[in-house]
Amino acid sequence: MNETMQTISRRYSCRDYEDRMPPEEVLQAIAQAAVHAPSAMNRQAWRVIVITDRALMEEMEAEGMSCLAAMEDKSAYNRIMDRGGKLFYGAPCMIVVPIDSTQHNYALTDCGILCQTIALAATSLGIANVICGLAGVIFGSSPRAEEFSKRLGFPEGYTFGCSVLLGYAHTTKPPHEPDQGKISFIR
Numbered sequence: 001m002n003e004t005m006q007t008i009s010r011r012y013s014c015r016d017y018e019d020r021m022p023p024e025e026v027l028q029a030i031a032q033a034a035v036h037a038p039s040a041m042n043r044q045a046w047r048v049i050v051i052t053d054r055a056l057m058e059e060m061e062a063e064g065m066s067c068l069a070a071m072e073d074k075s076a077y078n079r080i081m082d083r084g085g086k087l088f089y090g091a092p093c094m095i096v097v098p099i100d101s102t103q104h105n106y107a108l109t110d111c112g113i114l115c116q117t118i119a120l121a122a123t124s125l126g127i128a129n130v131i132c133g134l135a136g137v138i139f140g141s142s143p144r145a146e147e148f149s150k151r152l153g154f155p156e157g158y159t160f161g162c163s164v165l166l167g168y169a170h171t172t173k174p175p176h177e178p179d180q181g182k183i184s185f186i187r
């Protein structure tokens with residue numbers, strides 16, 4: 001297996017981080033990898049917002065947890081509570097990806113590709129990560145959604161697409177067992 005194939009099979013979702021910030025140059029490299037991602041018609045209708053402000057992340061996390069707690073469907077809230085009650089799992093930094101979904105129907109696909117590019121770049125550089133869609137509540141159902149969108153600098157018309165938490169793993173877990181049954185060849 002070459003290095004790329006090894007990185008793909010090594011990646012896993014980390015849900016327990018050390019309180020240690022990755023170096024600036026590593027975060028820069030991950031952000032650079034992100035903007036290499038392909039996008040439909042090369043529209044790049046996304047932004048890559050790297051947050052290392054711990055106080056802001058704590059505020060966002062608290063808001064996210066109270067949004068999840070207020071939801072009628074408690075399944076997401078209970079899932080996070082079962083995992084220790086922290087939406088960001090102690091990660092010291094994150095990348096938020098807002099998108100302009102008015103441009104074309106592929107905005108969410110582009111966003112997913114961008115997030116996986118971030119996840120693989122991070123993994124290859126020894127940075128644990130997890131794609132965090134649930135952070136969307138902070139920019140969706142929250143009464144402070146507009147405030148947070150402004151503070152993060154979402155361009156006009158952009159909405160939360162997805163996010164990726166980054167840091168050093170406090171505890172690791174093995175990658176999920178790939179389901180070979182998902183693959184078929186038509187020959």
Ligand SMILES: Cc1cc2nc3c(=O)[nH]c(=O)nc-3n(C[C@H](O)[C@H](O)[C@H](O)COP(=O)(O)O)c2cc1C
Pocket residue numbers: 011012013014015130131132133134135162175176
């Ligand atoms: C679009 C998307 C959103 C996700 N959102 C969350 C999330 O909010 N919180 C979380 O802990 N994991 C989240 N995950 C991670 C998945 O739960 C994880 O990828 C899956 O369980 C497989 O585990 P693995 O990543 O370790 O292979 C998300 C993954 C994707 C692709």
